[in-house]
Amino acid sequence: MDVLTIIFVVLAACFAPVLVSMGLETIRRPPQTPGALYWDPGIAVRYADINGTRIRYITTGSGPNLVLLHTLRTQLDIFQKIIPALARDFTVHALDYPGHGFSDIPDAQYRPDLFVGTVEGFLERMDIHDATLAGVSIGGSIPLLIAAKGNPRVTRAIGINPYDYADGNGTARANAVAWLVFTLARVPVLGETVMRFRNRLVERLIMQGGVARPDTLPREFLEQMYVSGERKGHYRAFINLIRNAREWEEAHALHGKIRIPVLLIYGNRDWSRPEERRRTASEIPGARVETVPDGGHFLVLHQPDRVIDLIRNFARS
DSSP states (O other): HHHHHHHHHHHHHHHHHHHHHHHHHOOOOOOOOSSSOOSOOOOOEEEEETTEEEEEEEEOOOEEEEEEOOOOOOGGGGTTOOOOHHTTTTEEEOOOOSTTTTSSSOSSOOOOOHHHHHHHEEEEEEEEOOOEEETHHHHHHHHHHHHHOTTTEEEEEESSSSOOOGGGGGGGSSSEEEHHHHHHHSTTHHHHHHHHHHHHHHHHHHHHHHOOOOOGGGGGHHHHHHHHHHHHHHHHHHHHHHHTGGGGGGGGTGGGOOOOOOEEEETTTOOOOOOHHHHHHHHTOOOEEEETOOOOOOOOHSSSHHHHHHHHHHHOO
């Protein structure tokens, strides 16, 4: 075998997966957008234009305003286990970020300011006042960033396992599968190829790395997450978010500006490390910290009762 033949074989071996993945992406059929929530069809699904992007959201219950903010890659349905109980005491709002769930997927840079701007735009569009913002992961960092800006519509902030550590690569700590996928996703061309080969098994294994017990992950939730990820352009938006994820750690420079009550909730088995949690808590004036035993990253899925109690008590205080 001559040198040119060897080079050709090597190049073919390298580019074949790229071409196959592109072919798979081309033939994917766009999923049908669900018209109702699988976990509570009685709650109306609505859409609103926020900063030029069509955003999916829900509002239910009555009482003081509580806005729930989901993690990266997931969607408002992650709160299915806590919304029914919280709606007895609060007017609960939840939304899908741009590029997430069934909101539109704009051609944008998926940096913290996009998410902060979307949530602030939602508060203004819905004319929400005296709100408690509560979220998980990047959804736990967004309330802190909005509080640091002094937004007058927000009176309390709750960060559940906020995502402000590991140079934005904290998800890679979930398990070996998550480490491999999120590490490769940061590499140009290779990351796009890996994401185009996405499948249900890989996504389920990554999600299992965020809970203390895999059986607490609702099957319907995992399926709808996968379906929403089949939308055209979704994987590109997700890669963009991963490659900009290190910017979430810049929130540390703003924590000292927060002047409203803050509750930090950590699972004792969260991806963050104890010293990283202590750093965040020490930077926020008067921050209260609660640690949930037998708790991983997605606390709202496997420790919902404890999260409900903590949110209810803090928002009422």
